[in-house]
Amino acid sequence: GENVEQHPSTLSVQEGDSAVIKCTYSDSASNYFPWYKQELGKGPQLIIDIRSNVGEKKDQRIAVTLNKTAKHFSLHITETQPEDSAVYFCAARDVTGGGNKLTFGTGTQLKVEL
């Protein structure tokens, strides 16, 4: 099955700076990579996703890049704001067994300081 590693586990940035979170995956056949944001006591919410036929995707202050050759993908948040503080999870779609499962990274606690 798929294995996803995520770094760093904690990240502290000053308001207005950029934040980058990186993930690697093991199965070269994986083809879908979402990112989720989880606030305290709540369920994760999808913030952006990318498919393997695309190298980069942007949505306002958030962007995701994918390097299929190296099997890694990254989340970039620019002009960070205090409300960006949360836990962020990356995931990859496990293509075994029909491709109906997502394997998640261990999460990054992002803290945006004033």
Added chain:
Amino acid sequence: DGGITQSPKYLFRKEGQNVTLSCEQNLNHDAMYWYRQDPGQGLRLIYYSQIVNDFQKGDIAEGYSVSREKKESFPLTVTSAQKNPTAFYLCASRKGAPNEKLFFGSGTQLSVL
């Protein structure tokens, strides 16, 4: 409003007791999932179901059971065989191929008395 509803928000289990976590969705999604979240760890898949009356074990199914009698509902039972049940449990759903987007409920925190 369409969405995924998990209940209760907090649940306490006594030694040797089975407890059931509820998950209901009105999104008309075909697939439903249960994940377990422990502090500082990622989400680990317990069970998933792609259609009514069918479900598959995930990575950590031991000590858990599920049913899928209705499209809208996917309850999870934490049995007494699960020796370390304290965790945050998340239910999720997905429309079905080719749509991969997974939507989560707000979770149930289960603790042992």
